[in-house]
Amino acid sequence: MARPLVADIDLDALRHNYTLARGLASGSRALAVIKANAYGHGAVACALALEALPPGVRPPAFAVACLEEAEVLRDAGVRSPVVLLEGIFEAKELDRVEALGLWLAVHSEWQVQALLAYRPQRPIPVWLKIDSGMHRLGFPPERAADVWARLGAAPDRVADRLLMSHFATADAVDPSDCRKQLDCMRHLAAALGAPVCLANSPATLAWPQAHGDWVRPGVMLYGSDPLACPNEASRRLEPVMTLRSEIIALRELAPGEPVGYGGRWHAPRPSRIAVVACGYGDGYDRHAADGTPILIAGRRAALAGKVSMDMLTVDVTDIPEADIGSEAVLWGRSRYGAVLSVDEVARHCDTISYTLLTGILPRVPRRYVGPVDPVTAA
Numbered sequence: 001m002a003r004p005l006v007a008d009i010d011l012d013a014l015r016h017n018y019t020l021a022r023g024l025a026s027g028s029r030a031l032a033v034i035k036a037n038a039y040g041h042g043a044v045a046c047a048l049a050l051e052a053l054p055p056g057v058r059p060p061a062f063a064v065a066c067l068e069e070a071e072v073l074r075d076a077g078v079r080s081p082v083v084l085l086e087g088i089f090e091a092k093e094l095d096r097v098e099a100l101g102l103w104l105a106v107h108s109e110w111q112v113q114a115l116l117a118y119r120p121q122r123p124i125p126v127w128l129k130i131d132s133g134m135h136r137l138g139f140p141p142e143r144a145a146d147v148w149a150r151l152g153a154a155p156d157r158v159a160d161r162l163l164m165s166h167f168a169t170a171d172a173v174d175p176s177d178c179r180k181q182l183d184c185m186r187h188l189a190a191a192l193g194a195p196v197c198l199a200n201s202p203a204t205l206a207w208p209q210a211h212g213d214w215v216r217p218g219v220m221l222y223g224s225d226p227l228a229c230p231n232e233a234s235r236r237l238e239p240v241m242t243l244r245s246e247i248i249a250l251r252e253l254a255p256g257e258p259v260g261y262g263g264r265w266h267a268p269r270p271s272r273i274a275v276v277a278c279g280y281g282d283g284y285d286r287h288a289a290d291g292t293p294i295l296i297a298g299r300r301a302a303l304a305g306k307v308s309m310d311m312l313t314v315d316v317t318d319i320p321e322a323d324i325g326s327e328a329v330l331w332g333r334s335r336y337g338a339v340l341s342v343d344e345v346a347r348h349c350d351t352i353s354y355t356l357l358t359g360i361l362p363r364v365p366r367r368y369v370g371p372v373d374p375v376t377a378a
């Protein structure tokens with residue numbers, strides 16, 4: 001019998017979440033952010049599932065971080081436009097950008113110079129990235145007009161210019177910083193007569209005034225709610241990944257007995273401990289605290305003891321039906337109907353869903369269910 005750990009990827013849920021994002025921003029075009037292997041879900045399967053939506057409701061473009069990620073998509077037959085969110089990392093990538101028909105973000109002067117020195121067969125669509133307050137990538141707002149004009153003066157090299165920026169705090173309860181970034185970009189867009197793309201998932205969900213011409217949802221497509229305060233829309237997200245395993249051993253412990261490395265957890269009462277095949281060698285977070293929820297046979301149970309490389313231990317004292325082979329859901333949807341959100345697990349690990357989802361390692365097989373032929377990818 002094979003090791004029971006698998007990441008089930010529900011492509012119907014992905015399509016549901018994309019359709020939700022698109023509906024929330026119905027006056028905008030909604031690209032789908034599928035960088036980092038679609039946040040660990042498998043970029044090719046996710047792109048193909050979204051591309052298979054009917055014309056008019058499928059994503060008009062995808063976004064990835066770099067050329068290598070775009071190449072994987074093109075090799076798999078994904079034909080939609082693909083935006084490189086960080087643009088090129090060296091000038092010689094422009095040949096591949098052109099050959100693959102990619103769209104480019106430009107965030108730095110050297111990228112602009114490389115682009116303007118390049119002679120493409122057809123002009124390349126360019127998204128000019130502005131640093132409106134996050135202070136990570138992008139031109140300062142006061143340089144926007146100059147760079148915008150230089151790009152506009154090269155219609156043989158640059159097509160379809162757009163202004164983009166990224167929010168630092170669209171998920172937060174306090175709206176003040178996000179509003180400043182939004183004001184900055186609205187001002188620039190009006191002054192330059194430029195289309196804009198600003199909204200990540202939290203802004204797509206909670207900032208309709210930031211939707212602009214394009215929205216760029218990422219994590220919400222995978223069913224994670226990025227908002228500090230969930231809203232009516234975010235509650236309709238469906239989990240896409242279910243990290244599913246089984247109990248492989250059980251033991252009874254007397255009160256006071258320790259469990260696992262370092263003996264972090266001690267049985268507070270006569271306890272039944274289940275060993276589940278999933279560990280940090282699979283990407284499950286070793287920082288998961290005692291009490292981190294896990295669904296055992298569809299019922300909530302709690303992590304007891306430090307996560308090992310290949311296993312973790314769960315207190316199933318109150319789940320008498322737990323047995324060898326019982327289902328253990330680390331996050332996602334149990335066969336018994338219960339759902340455990342990856343966001344809740346992340347809080348117990350002092351992290352965010354993004355790191356848990358992107359952290360699932362290749363040794364966990366992905367098993368796809370939904371509109372694309374079942375594919376199993378490492």
Ligand SMILES: Cc1ncc(COP(=O)(O)O)c(C=O)c1O
Nearest residue numbers: 033085166200201216217218219
């Ligand atoms: C530039 C950019 N746009 C959009 C996104 C999508 O963000 P989210 O996953 O929060 O929707 C990201 C994610 O990191 C990003 O870096």
